[in-house]
Amino acid sequence: MSAYDALMAHARETEALKQVLGRLGWDQETVMPSGAAPQRAEEMAALETVLHARKVDPRVSDWLAAAEPADAVAEAQLREIRREHLRATRVPADLAAAIARTTSLAQGIWAEARASDNFTAFAPTLSEVLSLRRREAEALADRGDLYDALLDDYEAGETAASLTAMFDAMRPRLVALREAVLEQGERVSRLDGHFDEAAQLRLATETARAFGYDFDHERIDKAVHPFSSGQGLDSRITTRTDPADPFNCLYSTIHEVGHGCYEQNVKRDFLLTPLGAGVSMGVHESQSRIYENQLGRSRAFTGWLHGRFREAFDGFGVEDPEHFYAIVNAVRPGYIRTEADEVQYNLHILMRFDLERALIGGDLEVADLEAAWNDRFADDFGLQVDRASNGVLQDVHWAVGLFGYFPTYTLGNVYAGCLFKALKQAVPEWEEALARGDATPATGWLREAVQQHGALMTPRAVIEGATGEPISVAPLLDYLEAKFGGLYGL
Amino acid sequence: MSAYDALMAHARETEALKQVLGRLGWDQETVMPSGAAPQRAEEMAALETVLHARKVDPRVSDWLAAAEPADAVAEAQLREIRREHLRATRVPADLAAAIARTTSLAQGIWAEARASDNFTAFAPTLSEVLSLRRREAEALADRGDLYDALLDDYEAGETAASLTAMFDAMRPRLVALREAVLEQGERVSRLDGHFDEAAQLRLATETARAFGYDFDHERIDKAVHPFSSGQGLDSRITTRTDPADPFNCLYSTIHEVGHGCYEQNVKRDFLLTPLGAGVSMGVHESQSRIYENQLGRSRAFTGWLHGRFREAFDGFGVEDPEHFYAIVNAVRPGYIRTEADEVQYNLHILMRFDLERALIGGDLEVADLEAAWNDRFADDFGLQVDRASNGVLQDVHWAVGLFGYFPTYTLGNVYAGCLFKALKQAVPEWEEALARGDATPATGWLREAVQQHGALMTPRAVIEGATGEPISVAPLLDYLEAKFGGLYGL
Numbered sequence: 001m002s003a004y005d006a007l008m009a010h011a012r013e014t015e016a017l018k019q020v021l022g023r024l025g026w027d028q029e030t031v032m033p034s035g036a037a038p039q040r041a042e043e044m045a046a047l048e049t050v051l052h053a054r055k056v057d058p059r060v061s062d063w064l065a066a067a068e069p070a071d072a073v074a075e076a077q078l079r080e081i082r083r084e085h086l087r088a089t090r091v092p093a094d095l096a097a098a099i100a101r102t103t104s105l106a107q108g109i110w111a112e113a114r115a116s117d118n119f120t121a122f123a124p125t126l127s128e129v130l131s132l133r134r135r136e137a138e139a140l141a142d143r144g145d146l147y148d149a150l151l152d153d154y155e156a157g158e159t160a161a162s163l164t165a166m167f168d169a170m171r172p173r174l175v176a177l178r179e180a181v182l183e184q185g186e187r188v189s190r191l192d193g194h195f196d197e198a199a200q201l202r203l204a205t206e207t208a209r210a211f212g213y214d215f216d217h218e219r220i221d222k223a224v225h226p227f228s229s230g231q232g233l234d235s236r237i238t239t240r241t242d243p244a245d246p247f248n249c250l251y252s253t254i255h256e257v258g259h260g261c262y263e264q265n266v267k268r269d270f271l272l273t274p275l276g277a278g279v280s281m282g283v284h285e286s287q288s289r290i291y292e293n294q295l296g297r298s299r300a301f302t303g304w305l306h307g308r309f310r311e312a313f314d315g316f317g318v319e320d321p322e323h324f325y326a327i328v329n330a331v332r333p334g335y336i337r338t339e340a341d342e343v344q345y346n347l348h349i350l351m352r353f354d355l356e357r358a359l360i361g362g363d364l365e366v367a368d369l370e371a372a373w374n375d376r377f378a379d380d381f382g383l384q385v386d387r388a389s390n391g392v393l394q395d396v397h398w399a400v401g402l403f404g405y406f407p408t409y410t411l412g413n414v415y416a417g418c419l420f421k422a423l424k425q426a427v428p429e430w431e432e433a434l435a436r437g438d439a440t441p442a443t444g445w446l447r448e449a450v451q452q453h454g455a456l457m458t459p460r461a462v463i464e465g466a467t468g469e470p471i472s473v474a475p476l477l478d479y480l481e482a483k484f485g486g487l488y489g490l
Numbered sequence: 491m492s493a494y495d496a497l498m499a500h501a502r503e504t505e506a507l508k509q510v511l512g513r514l515g516w517d518q519e520t521v522m523p524s525g526a527a528p529q530r531a532e533e534m535a536a537l538e539t540v541l542h543a544r545k546v547d548p549r550v551s552d553w554l555a556a557a558e559p560a561d562a563v564a565e566a567q568l569r570e571i572r573r574e575h576l577r578a579t580r581v582p583a584d585l586a587a588a589i590a591r592t593t594s595l596a597q598g599i600w601a602e603a604r605a606s607d608n609f610t611a612f613a614p615t616l617s618e619v620l621s622l623r624r625r626e627a628e629a630l631a632d633r634g635d636l637y638d639a640l641l642d643d644y645e646a647g648e649t650a651a652s653l654t655a656m657f658d659a660m661r662p663r664l665v666a667l668r669e670a671v672l673e674q675g676e677r678v679s680r681l682d683g684h685f686d687e688a689a690q691l692r693l694a695t696e697t698a699r700a701f702g703y704d705f706d707h708e709r710i711d712k713a714v715h716p717f718s719s720g721q722g723l724d725s726r727i728t729t730r731t732d733p734a735d736p737f738n739c740l741y742s743t744i745h746e747v748g749h750g751c752y753e754q755n756v757k758r759d760f761l762l763t764p765l766g767a768g769v770s771m772g773v774h775e776s777q778s779r780i781y782e783n784q785l786g787r788s789r790a791f792t793g794w795l796h797g798r799f800r801e802a803f804d805g806f807g808v809e810d811p812e813h814f815y816a817i818v819n820a821v822r823p824g825y826i827r828t829e830a831d832e833v834q835y836n837l838h839i840l841m842r843f844d845l846e847r848a849l850i851g852g853d854l855e856v857a858d859l860e861a862a863w864n865d866r867f868a869d870d871f872g873l874q875v876d877r878a879s880n881g882v883l884q885d886v887h888w889a890v891g892l893f894g895y896f897p898t899y900t901l902g903n904v905y906a907g908c909l910f911k912a913l914k915q916a917v918p919e920w921e922e923a924l925a926r927g928d929a930t931p932a933t934g935w936l937r938e939a940v941q942q943h944g945a946l947m948t949p950r951a952v953i954e955g956a957t958g959e960p961i962s963v964a965p966l967l968d969y970l971e972a973k974f975g976g977l978y979g980l
Contacts, residue, residue, distance in 0.1 A: 016536035019529070020510060027513060031521070035706035036724035039509070042762055046506035050540055216525035234526030272532055 003066035004074060008273065010063070011081055014054045015272045019231060021047050026229040026236055030221045041104070052096065055088035073275070076456050080274035087153070090139045099132045103401045110399035117387040119370045126398060127366045130359055133401050137360065147360045150404035154281040155411060157458050160357055163407050166414065166473055167350050173477045174350075175380075177484060178343050181331045184488045188326045192317065197241040197249075199312045204239055204253040206308070211291055212443040213257045217264045226252035228259035232271045235263040246313070247328065250305075251292055258291030259284055265447040266454035278451075280459040281405065285412020286419060287446060293342050294420040294479065295430075295439050302328050304437035329487055333383060335390035343484055344381075349410040351376050352395075356403050415463045417476025419446065422467040493556035494564060498763065500553070501571055504544045505762045509721060511537050516719040516726055520711045531594070542586065545578035563765070566946050570764035577643070580629045589622045593890045600889035607877040609860045616888060617856040620849055623891045627850065637850045640894035644771040645901060647948050650847055653897045656904065656963055657840050663967045664840075665870075667974060668833050671821045674978045678816045682807065687731040687739075689802045694729055694743040696798070701781055702933040703747045707754045716742035718749035722761045725753040736803070737818065740795075741782055748781030749774055755937040756944035768941075770949040771895065775902020776909060777936060783832055784910040784969065785920075785929050792818050794927035819977055823873060825880035833974055834871075839900040841866050842885075846893050905953045907966025909936065912957040 001009070021044065028040055054060075064082055069075040106125045113122035134146060141149035148159045205220060223238035230236050237256035241249045262278045270276040278284040295301060306324040309316050318324045331341045337348040355372060358364035364372055373392040374385045385391035397405055423430060423445050430442040449466035463471055484490070491499075511534065518530055544550075554572055559565040596615045603612035624636060631639035638649045695710060713728035720726050727746035731739045752768045760766040768774040785791060796814040799806050808814045821831045827838040845862060848854035854862055863882040864875045875881035887895055913920060913935050920932040939956035953961055974980070 012532070013536040013539065016529075016533045017540070020514065020533050020537060023514065023517060023533075024510065027517065031709065033705065033707050033709055033724055033726075035704075039506075039723035039761065042502070043506045043510050043513075046503040047510060049503065050507070214525075215523065217523050219521065219523055233529040234523055236523075271529065 002068070003063045004068060004070075004078075007060065007063035007067055007081060008077065010054070010057070010060065011077070011274055012272050014051065015274065015276065017047065017051055017054070019234070019272070021051065022229050022231075023234075026238075029223045029225070029227065030238060045100075048100065052088060052093065055084055056093075060085050061089075073269075073456065077274055080455055083156070084274070087140060090142070091136055092139065095132065095135055095139065099129075099136060099401060102128055102132055103399070106399045106401075107396060110393065110396060114389045114393040117389050117393070119388045119392055122393065122399070123366050123369075126369075129399065129401050130366060130403070133403055134360060147357050147404060150360065151407070152404075154405050154408050155459060156280060157460055158282070158407075158411065163353065163411070167353060167407075167410065170346060170410075170414075170473045170477065171350060173481070174343070174347055177477075177481055178331075178347065180490050181343055181484055181488045182333065184490075186332065187488065188323065188330050190330075191245065191247070191327060193313070193315060194243050195246040195313050195316075197243055200241045200246050200249045201239070203246075203308060203312050204249050207250060207305075208237075208253060208257045210437050211254060211257045211295075211439040212261055212447070214261075214264055218260055220253065226256050228256045228263070231263045231277045232266065232268075233264070235260045246309070251296060254296040255288045255292040258288035261291070261443060261447070262287040262451045265451035267452045267456075270454045270456070275455045277455055279453070279455040279457070279462055281408035282411035282415060283450065283459045283462055285409055286415035286463070287412075287451065289412050290416040290419055290423075290446065291439070291443065294416060295434060295442055297328055297342070298431070298434060299325050300431045300434040301437075301439070303435050308437070326487055329484070331484065331488070333381065335377075335381075335383065335385060336394055338395075342480060346410045346413055347380050349406050351380055352406040353410075356398070356406065359398075360403055414471065414473050414476050417473070417479055418463055418467045418469065418471055419450065420479060421475040422449070422469070492558070493553045494558060494560075494568075497550065497553035497557055497571060498567065500544070500547070500550065501567070501764055502762050504541065505764065505766065507537065507541055507544070509724070509762070511541065512719050512721070513724075516728075519713045519715070519717065520728060535590075538590065542578060542583065545574055546583075550575050551579075563759075563946065567764055570945055573646070574764070577630060580632070581626055582629065585622065585625055585629065589619075589626060589891060592618055592622055596889045596891075597886060600883065600886060604879045604883040607879050607883070609878045609882055612883065612889070613856050613859075616859075619889065619891050620856060620893070623893055624850060637847050637894060640850065641897070642894075644895050644898050645949060646770060647950055648772070648897075648901065653843065653901070657843060657897070657900065660836060660900075660904075660963045660967065661840060663971070664833070664837055667967075667971055668821075668837065670980050671833055671974055671978045672823065674980075676822070677978065678813065678820050680820075681735065681737070681817060683803070683805060684733050685736040685803050685806075687733055690731045690736050690739045691729070693736075693798060693802050694739050697740060697795075698727075698743060698747045700927050701744060701747045701785075701929040702751055702937070704754055708750055710743065716746050718746045718753070721753045721767045722756065722758075723754075725750045736799070741786060744786040745778045745782040748778035751781070751933060751937070752777040752941045755941035757942045757946075760944045760946070765945045767945055769943070769945040769947070769952055771898035772901035772905060773940065773949050773952055775899055776905035776953070777902075777941065779902050780906040780910055780913075780936065781929070781933065784906060785924060785932055787818055787832070788921070788924060789815050790921045790924040791927070791929070793925050798927070816977055819973070821974065821978070823871065825867075825871075825873065825875060826884055828885075832970060836900045836903055837870055839896050841870055842896040843900075846888070846896065849888075850893055904961065904963050904966050907963070907969055908953055908957045908959065908961055909940065910969060911965040912939070912959070 024040065024044055024047070032040060060081065064078065064085065067078055069078055106129050109125045110122055113119065133150065137146035137149040145160060151158055151160065208220060209215070217233050217235065219236045221236065221238050222240060224240065226237070226239050228235065228237045237253070237260045239249050239253045239256065262284060266276055302325040303321045306318070306321040309324070318327065329341065331343050334340060334344070337345065340348055355364065355369065355376065359366070359369065370388065370392045377383060377385050377391065423442055427441050427445045433439070433441045450462055453462055457465060460471060514530065514534055514537070522530060550571065554568065554575065557568055559568055596619050599615045600612055603609065623640065627636035627639040635650060641648055641650065698710060699705070707723050707725065709726045711726065711728050712730060714730065716727070716729050718725065718727045727743070727750045729739050729743045729746065752774060756766050756768070792815040793811045796808070796811040799814070808817065819831065821833050824830060824834070827835065830838055845854065845859065845866065849856070849859070860878065860882045867873060867875050867881060913932055917931050917935045923929070923931045940952055943952055947955060950961060
C-alpha cells in the first residue's frame with residue numbers, strides 16, 4: 001500500500017470516529033436520560049483520547065512525508081490532514097486536557113452567572129479559560145499572532161488584519177442604515193396570540209422540505225438550543241418552539257437547514273474523508289444565513305408563508321402579506337445578538353471581534369470586560385446595558401473558549417451577500433419559485449456552486465469560484481440598504 | 491501507577507467505548523435516518539477496530555501478568571479482563587472481520603428468505619456462517635469441545651453436558667404438562683377489538699414505572715423489534731405496538747424492563763468497569779422472564795392490569811378479571827417461539843439446542859436442517875410445519891452466528907423459577923403489592939439479591955447466592971404445574 005493510501009485509510013477511520021463523537025453530542029442534547037450525564041462525559045472523554053492519539057500518531061507524520069498526491073483532490077486531502085496533525089502535535093496533551101476540562105465546567109458556571117446577572121462570579125473562570133486558550137495560541141502560533149492562531153481553527157486563511165479591513169469597510173454604511181431605520185420609529189406591531197407548537201413543528205418540517213432538506217439523510221428534533229450535527233449521510237438539526245413566537249421555530253429551522261444541507265450535499269466521493277465536511281465556519285454560516293435571510297425573509301417567501309400561517313394558526317390576525325413581510329423584518333432596538341435583525345446583527349459581531357482581540361492581545365483585562373462591553377454597547381447601539389444577561393453574559397462562546405469564532409458570523413453574512421448577487425443572475429426563476437414555497441431552484445444552485453465541494457478548496461476560493469468575482473462587502477450592504485430602505489421608506 | 495491501576499484505567503476507557511458502540515446500535519434501530527446505513531456501518535467498523543486493538547493490546551497481557559489484586563472485587567475484574575483478552579487474542583483478526591462481514595450480510599439474506607419461505611435460498615449463507623463460527627470455535631476451544639467454546643461467550647461456566655443434563659430433567663414434565671393442558675381444548679377467547687396505540691404506550695410506560703424502571707437513567711422508544719441496550723446510567727429499551735394485540739407491547743415492555751433494570755441497578759462502584767454489566771445471558775434472561783412471567787402474568791398483577799385496561803381502552807369487552815387472567819395465560823398450539831406461552835416455550839428451546847449442537851458437531855448438514863427441524867417439530871409439538879417462516883427460518887439467531895445462545899433462554903427460565911421461590915419466602919408482601927400495581931417489593935428484592943452484583947460472581951454463584959439453594963429445575967416445573975394446573979382445571 002502506498003503512503004498516501006495508508007494515510008487515507010487511517011484518515012477515513014478517524015473521520016468515522018469523529019462522526020461518532022458528534023452523534024454522542026446530538027444524543028446528549030436531544031434524547032439522553034438526564035441522569036446519564038456523568039457516564040456520557042466518560043464516554044466522550046474516552047473517544048476524545050482515541051481521536052487525539054490518532055491525530056498525533058507518528059505514522060501520520062511519516063505518511064505525510066512520503067505521500068505523493070496524484071491529483072488536486074489528493075493534494076487537498078493531504079493539506080487537511082497535515083493541518084490537523086500540526087495543530088494536534090503542537091498543543092501539549094496536558095494543555096488540551098486542561099482546556100477540555102475547564103471549558104466543560106465553565107459552561108455551567110457561566111449559565112449560573114447569567115441567571116443571576118453576576119459577571120463578577122464568572123470573571124475568575126473566564127480568566128482561566130482565556131489564559132489556557134492564550135497558552136494554546138502560543139503553542140499553535142509558533143511566534144506568530146495569537147488571535148490569528150485561534151481564528152485559523154475556524155476560518156483557515158483569514159487573519160485579524162484581513163477581517164479588520166473588511167469590517168472597517170462595513171461599519172459606516174451599517175451604522176448609517178441602522179440610524180436611518182430606527183429614526184422611523186416602530187412601524188409594525190408584533191405578532192400576538194398563541195401558536196400551537198405541534199403546528200409550528202409541522203410547518204417547520206414542511207419548510208425544511210421546501211428548502212431541499214432530504215429526510216432520508218436528516219432528521220429534526222426538539223432541543224433547548226437549535227443546532228446542526230453530523231455529516232454526509234447522517235446530518236441532523238434541532239429546533240425549539242415558543243407558543244408566543246412562531247418565527248423562533250421557523251427561522252431557526254431554516255437557518256439549521258442551511259447548515260444541514262451543506263453537510264449532506266458534499267460530493268459523496270468525499271464521504272468520511274477530511275474533505276467531506278463544510279470547509280469553514282464562515283462558509284457554513286453563508287449557507288445558513290442565505291437560507292434564513294436572503295431567501296427565508298424575502299418578500300417572495302414570506303408571501304407563501306403568510307398563506308401557510310393563515311391555514312396553520314387559527315385566529316392568526318395579520319391579513320395583509322405586505323404587513324406580514326414587514327413584521328418578519330421589523331428592526332427594533334435590542335440587546336441580544338441572537339434576536340437581532342439583519343440590519344443590526346453585524347454590529348453585534350464587530351463589537352465582539354474588537355473586544356476579544358483586546359482580550360487575547362492582553363490589552364483588556366477580564367476584570368474590565370463588563371465595563372468595556374457596556375461602554376461600547378452604548379456607543380454602538382445607544383443603549384445602556386441594564387443587566388449582564390443582556391450584555392457581556394449573553395453568549396456562551398467565550399465561556400467555552402471560542403475566541404476567534406464570532407467574526408465568522410459576519411464573514412458568513414458577507415459571503416451570503418456575494419452568493420445572493422450571483423444566484424439572482426444565475427437562477428432568474430429563484431423568486432417566482434420561492435413565492436410558490438419552493439426554494440430548491442435557489443438552494444440547488446448553492447448545492448452545485450458551493451456545497452458539493454466540501455473542503456476541497458479554501459474558503460475564499462469556494463466563494464470566489466461560485467461568484468466569479470473577488471469577495472467584497474458591497475453586495476451585502478447593497479442588499480441591506482435596498483431591502484430595508486424599501487421597508488422603511490428611506 | 492501499579493500494573494492493576496494501569497490495567498483498570500485502560501479497561502475503563504474500553505468499557506466507555508463499548509457503551510458508545512451500543513449507543514450507535516440503539517440509534518440505528520430507533521432514530522437513524524434510513525439513508526445513513528452505509529455510513530453507520532463504517533462508523534461501527536471503525537469503533538470495532540479500535541476496540542479489538544485495545545483488547546489484544548500486548549500491554550494488557552503484561553499488566554495481567556504483573557497485577558496483584560487487593561480484594562475479591564479486583565480478582566473478579568482481572569478474571570473478566572483476562573477472559574476477554576484471551577478470547578480476542580485467540581481469534582485471528584481476519585477471521586473476526588470475516589465473521590462480522592458475513593453475518594451482517596446474512597441478516598438481510600435471511601430476512602428475504604424468510605419473506606419468501608425459501609430455506610434453500612438461505613442455506614448457502616447459513617453454511618458459510620456455520621463454517622466461520624466453527625473455525626472461531628476451533629480457535630477458542632484449544633482442542634476442547636467446539637459447542638462449549640461458543641456457549642462460553644454467553645454463559646461462562648456452562649457446557650453442553652451441564653445443559654443436556656438440565657434439559658433432560660425438564661423434558662418429561664414439560665411434555666406431560668403441555669399434553670394435559672392442550673387436551674382441555676380452547677378454554678378462552680382471544681382479545682377482540684382495536685386498542686389505541688398511544689394508550690398502549692402510556693400504559694407500557696406506567697407499567698415500566700410500576701416495575702421500578704428509573705426514567706432518569708432510561709428511556710423507552712418504538713422500534714421494529716423490542717430490545718434493551720446500554721449499561722449503568724444510560725440503559726434504554728424499545729417496544730412496539732399492534733393495534734389488535736395490546737399484550738405484545740405490554741409484555742415485551744415488561745420483559746425489556748427486566749433487562750434494563752438489571753443493567754441500571756448494578757452497583758455504581760462497578761460503573762464502566764468489566765463488572766458493571768449483567769453477568770451472563772442466562773442471568774439476564776432470568777430477570778426479564780421473572781418480570782414478564784412470574785410477576786407480570788400473575789393473577790395479582792393481571793387483576794390490576796384488568797382495571798387499567800378498562801380505563802385505557804374504551805369498549806374493552808372482558809368484564810371478569812379471572813377471565814382476563816386466563817386470556818393472558820392462554821395455551822394454544824403454535825409454531826413460533828417468541829409467541830409461545832410459558833408451558834411450551836422451553837420445548838422450543840430444547841429442540842433448537844439439540845439441532846445446533848448437531849450442526850456445530852458436524853452431525854447435521856445445513857442441507858438437511860429444514861427436514862430435521864420439521865421432523866422434530868412434528869414429534870415435539872404434533873404439528874406439521876406449513877412453511878419455512880413458521881419453522882427453521884423463524885429466528886434470526888443462526889443467521890447472525892448466534893450458536894450457543896438459545897439455551898440461555900431456558901437457563902434463564904430455570905433461574906427465574908429458583909429466584910421466584912426464594913422471593914416469595916423473602917418478600918411475603920410481593921403479591922398484595924402487585925395486586926395494587928406495585929412490583930417494586932419484588933423487583934427491589936431482585937435488585938439486592940441479583941442485579942447489584944453485576945459480573946462480580948459467576949452466573950451460578952449469583953443465583954445460588956440469592957436463593958441459598960443449589961440450582962434446580964424443580965421450582966420452575968412446580969410453578970408451571972401449579973399455575974397451569976389451576977388455570978386448566980387439571
